Amino acid sequence: HIQVKDAEFLNRHHRGKAPVLPLYTPEDAERSLDRFVEHAYEEPFEPLERTRVVLHEAGHIPGSASLEIQWKENGHAGSLVFSGDLGRPDRPILKDPAPLPKADYLVTEGTYGGKKHPDEISLYEALERVVHRAIERGGRIVIPAFAVGRTQEVVHALDRLFVEGRIPELPIYVDSPLAAEILVAVGRHPEVFDEETMEAIRHGEDPLGMRRITLVRDAEDSKKLNEKPGTFITIAASGMCEAGRILHHLKHTVSDPRHTIVIVGYQAEGTLGRRLVERQPEVRIFGEPYALQATVEVLNGFSAHADHEALVAQVKSCGAPKGCAVVHADLERAEALRAALVPSIPTRIPSEGDVWELR
Template structure:
């Protein structure tokens, strides 16, 4: 069996790992499985090239095992379908529902992005580009999804038995184990959640495995204590409102937005927020919140108990969910303090760009960053507090205050990763393959594993590296 690391290898986005068995599968060729099929996000030219390239012919892929619905893990599925894939996509039931929203939303963005780019180059006589995929591709691949529950064995092509376990990252997220021919077992963490976060259960421990593909986003990082989250968020909102400013929060539409809203809901119920409007300005986030409300099987015990006193954990008196573009534009004309939560989380697309354009040049305002910002994104440039950033191709002075809260992170920090991997049977674990992390973070995590006494080999494969299992 061969495992090839194709995406999220020494980088964070574009998760895709390619497993080829030694059997004679359909048509006499080996069975081929993808673990995740995510969109690479970064500079336009690099992203375009990366997202066009596959480790094998898409029509020969038998199945995709999907860890969760985030676009950097699932966002290339419509492209895979466009290029000939007709196998099965296995995912938890909540992930199926979220992908139904997110892949269609991504297709819309791909179409609009291509239109915008073609308008810019039309007068230059350059050839126009096609969208990476379109709505028909998103609709087509959704017809290939098969929902499975947590903690039950299901079989995929090649006779591989798979179990999904709660990863605690976003709604429906899963780690997985694959029982391979010959009695060997491969584990994949997907994206591991941060224990103790609200709404979702903590990550389920992984059983003994021979090899582990492990995320490494926050190697070398320790998150702030979670019990400081409410205090700091309340302080940021209160202080900004007192200055007469706005708080603009770029947030992933799925997971991060719901966690922030729930935290604000708790603060409101405790009378710890000023009486200012709060807006969730993202149609995708609005729809995703509705999906959250249909999957209480994913809630942790604290949220289930909270529901006994507040049946609406994602809504309170001053909160408004914004769907229509007309209403979104009206927010920019408000002359009162307010909070707006909008997508995309890395500030690369969506309505957040309009809010930033109308906010960042005024020092009364605050931009609150609550998630990871990949290299070469607008969000990263804001976190780095550049003097000037470009929005819609035009320079803007960054005068607004920039606050960063990593307590909202949906990823385990270094101590969390060390604890998770350290709890796996050390006598059986041969090799840990680090993915979904920048090289400097991976180097720090390798050192941390060594200090914790992990005896397995730890490697950080590059794109295209292949190992024989």
């Protein structure tokens, strides 16, 4: 849906150039659902002969999993664990990530290798300060957020600050059809919640803050937000500001010093989100240059990725693997994690196209 709408927008505004085509359409995505097979955590299944797979709770986003793969070939047995995106222990809403099982080989993410996340108290204090400064300026608060996981956590944090009386009850608009659907879908799957969240639900509380938000599904309603005066909060995808409705909100706020852009997640190199984090004097949105004059606040504590300490602990839970590969990380972060693991665990940082023979 996002790709189709962005392609339509670009084609309308860049007439005379070769048409922009989406990589796939909603119809393609719907057809792919016929190929999905559901599997529960901790229940082994065999996708191939002599190959056994177990999914373990990764604690990153609802439904995220680490894969344990065991195989037998020519009389020899082997095992590999693929961490996937690993979550953080002791975070609100979701269950903690399960310890990675022992394995011969490990492929692990290293997004925050060498980095330590701020504690929850510091994070909430920082968010409180950001909101109060935005109110003083009289502008909007725009939060790019991934539709799955991050949006729910940001809403939860704002709701907690409201309940504790630390910030005024500002209007919150979740302007992402996908995030809106996920918020509703997650509410139907309490099995993904941690015990604290379940206890709150049993007592009739609203830990996800659903009663405080307005879900914006219609594109026309989304456009009207950019005409709305005063201070309010808009949360929209995509999280790295590369597509989706967030681009339209940034287009209307990025050059106005009254407004605040709050970055709450990892921003890959080359993305608009990274350029905002770097506070480059000029950014391009839909191919057009805009002066960056809005305030950019970066709250890394919202990351759903494990930090260095948690990553090292997870790798150590694998025992003594014969080899480990660090992926999903900038080179500096991958090197920091690798340095913490060698020489006790042979660790590599693979490049695209590398072949790793498992013996």
